[in-house]
Amino acid sequence: MTGLIILMAFIAIIVVAFATVLQKSLPDAVILFMGVGLGSVVLFFVFQAPDVALTEAVIGAGISAIIFLMAIKHFKEV
Amino acid sequence: MSSIYFIALPLLFGFTTPLLAKLGKHGIAYVSTAMQTLLFVLALSLLVSTNWHIEVISIAPPLGISFVLNEVSLFFVTLFTFLMMLFSFYYLVHRRTNPYHQESKFFILINMLLAASIGLVLSSDIFNIYVFFEIAGVTAYILSAYEKTAKALEAGIKYLLTGMMASVFLVLAITMIYIYLGSLNLAVLSQTFTTLPDNIKLLISLFLLIGFGLKVEIFPLNFWVTDVYEGSSSMVNALFSSIVVKAYLFVFFHLLYLFMPASEYGTFLIYLGAFSMLAAEIVALKQSNLKRVFAYSSLGQIGFIFAVMASENANALTAALFIILAHSVAKMIIFLSIASIEKTYKSVEIKTLKVMHSPFIVLMMLLAMLSLLGIPLLAGFVGKFLALKDFAFTGQYVVLAVIIIASVIESIYYFKIAGNLFSKEEKRTGLDLSVLQKAVFIVLALVLVLVGTAPWLFSGFIHEAAQVMLDSPTYANMLSGGLK
Amino acid sequence: MNFKRDISTRTYSGFALSALLVLTILNILIQNVPSKIHRAGETLLGVNAQEGVANAVTTVVVYFRGFDTLGEIAVLFIAALGIGLMLSAQTKEADKEESNFILQKASKMLFPIIMLFGVYVMIYGHLSPGGGFQGGVIIASGVLLLLISDQTFEVPHAVISALETFAGISYVFIGLIGLIVLDRFLGNFLPHDISEMGMLFSGGIIPLIYIVVGIKVGSEMSLIVQNLLKRRDDD
Amino acid sequence: MIDQFFTFLNEDSVITAMVNIGSMILFFIGLFGLLIQRHILRIFISVSIMEIAVFLFFIGNTFDKRFTAPILGDGHTAFVAMNDPIPHAMILTAIVIGMAVFALGVSFAIEYFKLMGKTDINEMNELGES
Numbered sequence: 001m002t003g004l005i006i007l008m009a010f011i012a013i014i015v016v017a018f019a020t021v022l023q024k025s026l027p028d029a030v031i032l033f034m035g036v037g038l039g040s041v042v043l044f045f046v047f048q049a050p051d052v053a054l055t056e057a058v059i060g061a062g063i064s065a066i067i068f069l070m071a072i073k074h075f076k077e078v
Numbered sequence: 079m080s081s082i083y084f085i086a087l088p089l090l091f092g093f094t095t096p097l098l099a100k101l102g103k104h105g106i107a108y109v110s111t112a113m114q115t116l117l118f119v120l121a122l123s124l125l126v127s128t129n130w131h132i133e134v135i136s137i138a139p140p141l142g143i144s145f146v147l148n149e150v151s152l153f154f155v156t157l158f159t160f161l162m163m164l165f166s167f168y169y170l171v172h173r174r175t176n177p178y179h180q181e182s183k184f185f186i187l188i189n190m191l192l193a194a195s196i197g198l199v200l201s202s203d204i205f206n207i208y209v210f211f212e213i214a215g216v217t218a219y220i221l222s223a224y225e226k227t228a229k230a231l232e233a234g235i236k237y238l239l240t241g242m243m244a245s246v247f248l249v250l251a252i253t254m255i256y257i258y259l260g261s262l263n264l265a266v267l268s269q270t271f272t273t274l275p276d277n278i279k280l281l282i283s284l285f286l287l288i289g290f291g292l293k294v295e296i297f298p299l300n301f302w303v304t305d306v307y308e309g310s311s312s313m314v315n316a317l318f319s320s321i322v323v324k325a326y327l328f329v330f331f332h333l334l335y336l337f338m339p340a341s342e343y344g345t346f347l348i349y350l351g352a353f354s355m356l357a358a359e360i361v362a363l364k365q366s367n368l369k370r371v372f373a374y375s376s377l378g379q380i381g382f383i384f385a386v387m388a389s390e391n392a393n394a395l396t397a398a399l400f401i402i403l404a405h406s407v408a409k410m411i412i413f414l415s416i417a418s419i420e421k422t423y424k425s426v427e428i429k430t431l432k433v434m435h436s437p438f439i440v441l442m443m444l445l446a447m448l449s450l451l452g453i454p455l456l457a458g459f460v461g462k463f464l465a466l467k468d469f470a471f472t473g474q475y476v477v478l479a480v481i482i483i484a485s486v487i488e489s490i491y492y493f494k495i496a497g498n499l500f501s502k503e504e505k506r507t508g509l510d511l512s513v514l515q516k517a518v519f520i521v522l523a524l525v526l527v528l529v530g531t532a533p534w535l536f537s538g539f540i541h542e543a544a545q546v547m548l549d550s551p552t553y554a555n556m557l558s559g560g561l562k
Numbered sequence: 563m564n565f566k567r568d569i570s571t572r573t574y575s576g577f578a579l580s581a582l583l584v585l586t587i588l589n590i591l592i593q594n595v596p597s598k599i600h601r602a603g604e605t606l607l608g609v610n611a612q613e614g615v616a617n618a619v620t621t622v623v624v625y626f627r628g629f630d631t632l633g634e635i636a637v638l639f640i641a642a643l644g645i646g647l648m649l650s651a652q653t654k655e656a657d658k659e660e661s662n663f664i665l666q667k668a669s670k671m672l673f674p675i676i677m678l679f680g681v682y683v684m685i686y687g688h689l690s691p692g693g694g695f696q697g698g699v700i701i702a703s704g705v706l707l708l709l710i711s712d713q714t715f716e717v718p719h720a721v722i723s724a725l726e727t728f729a730g731i732s733y734v735f736i737g738l739i740g741l742i743v744l745d746r747f748l749g750n751f752l753p754h755d756i757s758e759m760g761m762l763f764s765g766g767i768i769p770l771i772y773i774v775v776g777i778k779v780g781s782e783m784s785l786i787v788q789n790l791l792k793r794r795d796d797d
Numbered sequence: 798m799i800d801q802f803f804t805f806l807n808e809d810s811v812i813t814a815m816v817n818i819g820s821m822i823l824f825f826i827g828l829f830g831l832l833i834q835r836h837i838l839r840i841f842i843s844v845s846i847m848e849i850a851v852f853l854f855f856i857g858n859t860f861d862k863r864f865t866a867p868i869l870g871d872g873h874t875a876f877v878a879m880n881d882p883i884p885h886a887m888i889l890t891a892i893v894i895g896m897a898v899f900a901l902g903v904s905f906a907i908e909y910f911k912l913m914g915k916t917d918i919n920e921m922n923e924l925g926e927s
Contacts, residue, residue, distance in 0.1 A: 003806025010819030021830035050691035093730025209633035260601030576832030603881030641897035
């Protein structure tokens, strides 16, 4: 079961990450980047690292995406 | 006496600044300078009674973090605290007419920079080195962007982007080290690193080279340096050139000697350094901006130090430590002079020197440039002479030739600058330097002259430091023994 | 046309270059599968019980590798300082557009719950997953919610400044007391009996440090978020 | 057939291989993005992806699926058969540091945009020989 989750999560992350890099619209790219963070949260949880998963959830997927969105607001590109 | 104070006190200063700000307008400046003086006195007092001191944090070495104070780290700690103290004294006067905005933050930043540089030198845990690497990095990005002009911000962004790349590769290297060797302690790693399969070793050293190479400013990875120097203020450049880079250089070669003693990469690194020097000096010829000229000159000198340190024997390393001492002091003089020139004439073009009227600054800059060139009776000569002698003895004639050619090129643009200094054009009003600022310059110049005329005063200690730095088995034994 | 060709050259060469590097790395990695070796962490797990903390990650983060955490707090502190320096020219006037009614009311109700959750995560850091960093960031996200919903809301600057100063100083002082009492920086000088493991008051200085870290992280993050959000373009 | 596939996926060597390949592909995506992007925020995002790849690579390589998380509770009363806590601590530190640096970079970018109105790093050429 562990192996299957790891495989699925990696495939999902890689697809989303490619979409992030190739995305034309910047806000969409940031939202997709949050998706990469959430996928890695799942993986950290499977890897028996709940502390890291919690940190990545609040920081990697949460605050840093918000910081990016705020920056986009300043760049007036919404 | 504990080595932890060298890091804890600046950190504590940074954290307490909001309280100290209540002491009045000058409170922070005086407290900061007093603390740096205290640290320098502390370092001097340790110099008298040098022996190994291992400071344990929480748990004994193979498991936890510890700070190693020996001859070579003490050499760097003394150098850094000395230069930082003089910098602060200089800034005490400079700030009266030309303070940075939100000045208390500037004091926090320079003290954090000092703590991080000392931490890089003292730490014996590779992940802890990464943390100090990041503190020094973040501080340096903010310092380069401090003036918030377009140029300064661009310099900050460029510095930050390269720093981010460096840290990604450094983390990758550290994770691979932990995966394959199961430890982060330098003593353990120095014993087990050679047992790795060859290609893994190559990969890890490549990542470490990319990670540190970006900070050490070595040839293919130094594309960002001159832009950062041009964008940042001259005061900050003095710190970058004489303190931060030296800390990174030490860490890079410390890791190299520990992980791969007498490796086959040594020759490659020597050539890398020598050609780095040559390339930098050639490009420096075409520059018209003083900051850029001396940024390229720094790159050249660092390439030279890199080549000498990569030779990996005690004599060469003694030479390298002498060059580091001479270069740090000389670059401090030069960038502080440029700062005072910039303050008065609002320009850093070489042409500005023609209209400058200040025999004192002319004398100081001339002294520093002659020392960088390696003229006898000045500090630069000792290191350069020893290094060239060592290259000749070990038969590295190509490197010897490259370095001599580079030095000749270096002398050309120094003479160009000197020509501008002595130009007969009409002189405008002179620079006003206070007594304290002049004293700072004179102390720095005295160090140059003293090291140059009486190198035997220092050579005993420096030679010992060089031997200690090369002696990785002793380092490993001391560290794993947890000697107190 | 020329521009397009330029873009595609850049794309292809970037693709080829990064693919080459990564394939080399991958090739080497797959040839050398790491063998089961004894890692330092397993030894640390063994001695972990002596500190009387149920969460071994917490022990490692704030105690065995405590200096990393101090450095990390310093990085966060400097970054917050730098952001404050960069974006300092704030205008105090409120944004003209009001956020909608539901967001305003809901955030007022949610804020205490988020704070409570953050404090819980912070205080139970030595017993369950979580701790100072996570709790601090959760608190900061609660502050962010208030900032978004209520345009007139400002983080009380004096309070935050006092909190971060207090937290920073206490961390270094706890370390220095350890240096004086036990002759090593960050020594665990408070009672940490193994029999108390799993209780709220256990582990000596470890939960204390993590709470201090939480306060520091929470205040720094709130400052960062406020500075980034409240910045208005002057023109 | 499907059961065999599941057991195959659960083998240690296969998990390690998946972690290595997966995280390196992610690293490649980040590096690729870094090389082709020119907008400063997109570059930050690409470097973030690279960092996530490194973290996954590290945690994935040091974990053992037979062991539990290094926390007591749920019937575990001793620190045995647990995963290594040091990687977790290191990654915790690295995540926070990475976030701090990004926030700082974003603030530089905002300030630069306000002064010059540019977000493309190729157009940032105030410095250098003109």
